[in-house]
Amino acid sequence: MAQSIYLGLMSGTSFDGVDGVAVQFVPGQPLQVLAASARSFEPALREALFALQTPGHNEIEREAQIANQLAHDYALTTNELLQQAALKPSQVQALGVHGQTIRHQPTLGYTRQINNPARLAELTSIDVVADFRSRDIAAGGQGAPLVCAFHAVQFGAPDETRVICNIGGISNITILAAEETTGGFDCGPGNALLDYWANLHLGTPYDTNGCFALSGKVNENLLHTLLAGHYFALPPPKSTGRELFNSAWLNIRLEKFDTLPPQDVQATLTALTAHSIARAIAQFASRCQAIYVCGGGARNPALMQMLGAALSTAGLAHATLSTTDTLGVPAQQVEACAFAWLAMRCVTRAPGNLPSVTGAAGPRVLGALYPR
Ligand SMILES: Nc1ncnc2c1ncn2[C@@H]1O[C@H](COP(=O)(O)OP(=O)(O)O)[C@@H](O)[C@H]1O
Ligand SMILES: [Mg+2]
Known part of the structure; x- marks a missing residue:
């Protein structure tokens, strides 16, 4: 692979907005971020996305309209990235865009990330790669988490057993041990219940x-x-979403605790995210020496504090806790970088999944290309 420039756009289960990066890949070197941009969704778009999470009236039409709106927002972020990095569309190999998950049902054989990639290619004049998860599911995998393969190439180290922990709406970990197969899975709710x-x-x-x-x-x-x-006791491979960890899941469990002050519930939900992650690391990566957090959860000091305490309780007091900023990629940019990397893998016809993580029958080239 020669030196090449890709864009990556991530909009996750938190429904907060789009994180974008422009990156340069140089063979044999860590990726270099040329520009980064974050754009919040308008409240109306957020509400429309929440409404689409559950079956409802006229959802095909609503999905199509929201997909068009998302393509518009993705195009604005793309333009910001091009301007910041002083790039022309013709200098970009491709734009990898995750889309917005509205259903994730790998055991039923499907997942759905909405977006209108044809419209995005039309609006940006850049090749768009979309729908990264479906092929892994078609090969019998979970279609998630997909960031682990990128974590392995970007953050793997020969002298340290590391865990990369991404705390978005859902949390996931990647286990990087020298000379061992990379592992990883969704731990459970990240910010989704805290936000609710x-x-x-x-x-x-x-x-x-x-x-x-x-x-x-x-x-x-x-x-x-x-x-x-x-879910917490299930063995990997496993992945989850808002289908499970939503207000209904929480409210049933809160019935016997209806006199608790709301701030105590908030503290306890924060502890749930922290302990579910710490237990997952203790069970599957007990020799881990360092944990690097990325995603919006890294910006919640209460969560980071509780994660530190939960790691000690789980027998991981020896492991250091920091963010991926320490490894040279700011916490908020990691997932967008992963989708730029996955787009590069698609364009170069290289596999993007890790069967050891997703459970797919084998390595697969992920994504669908919408030429400019
Ligand atoms: N200053 C902050 N304080 C607390 N939580 C924050 C802060 N900034 C971001 N977050 C959390 O991060 C979430 C967004 O994280 P993100 O990594 O974008 O998740 P996703 O990939 O699911 O979209 C927000 O919904 C919020 O829960
Ligand atoms: Mg987000």
Whole structure:
């Protein structure tokens, strides 16, 4: 592969907006970020995406309209990246765009990330690569997490057993041990339940800087009830989404705790994310020496503090905890970089999945190309 420039756009299960990067790949070197941009969704788009999470009236039409709106937002982010990096569309090999997950049902044989990639190619004059997850599912895999292969090439080290932990709406880990197969899976809810509860009680999209959680106390009985959830005990390969970890999942479990102050529930949900991650690392990567967090969860001090404590409780006091900024890629840019990398793999006809992670029958080239 010669030196090449790709763009990556990620909009995840938090429904907060789009994170984008322009990157340069030089053979044999770590990727270099040329530009980065983050764009929040308008409240109306967020609401429309939430509404599409569950079956409802006229959803095919609504999906198509929202996909067009997303393509418009993705094009604006793309233009910002081109301007920042002083690039012309013709200098970009391809744009990898994840799309917005509205269903993830690998056991039923499908996942759906909405977007209108044809429109995006038309709006940007750049080759667009989309629909990265379907091929892995067609090969019997979970279609997720897909970031692990990128984590392995970007963050793997011969002298340290590392875990990369991405805390988006859902949390996932990648286990990188020298001379061992890369492992990884979705641990459970990342920010999704925290955002739901903060929105319900504060009216804000998330618990800014974890202040609401820090004003409350973790309720051990509730934490125990939440951690007893069936998903946490499943063996990998496994992946999850808002189909499972949503307000209904939480509200059933809160029924016996209806006198708890809302800030204590927020603290306990934050502890749930922390403990589910710490337990997953303790069970599958007990020799891990360093944990590097990425995704929006890295910006929640209450969550980072509780994760540190949960790691100690789980017997991982020896492992250091920091963010991927330490490894040269800012926490907020890692997933977008992964989709630029996956686009590069598609264009060069190289596999993008790790069967050891997703459970697919073998390595597969991921994504569908929409030429400019
Ligand atoms: N300052 C902050 N304080 C607390 N939480 C934050 C902060 N900034 C971002 N977050 C959290 O990060 C989430 C977005 O993370 P992101 O990695 O984009 O997730 P996704 O990939 O699911 O879109 C927000 O919904 C919020 O929960
Ligand atoms: Mg996001």
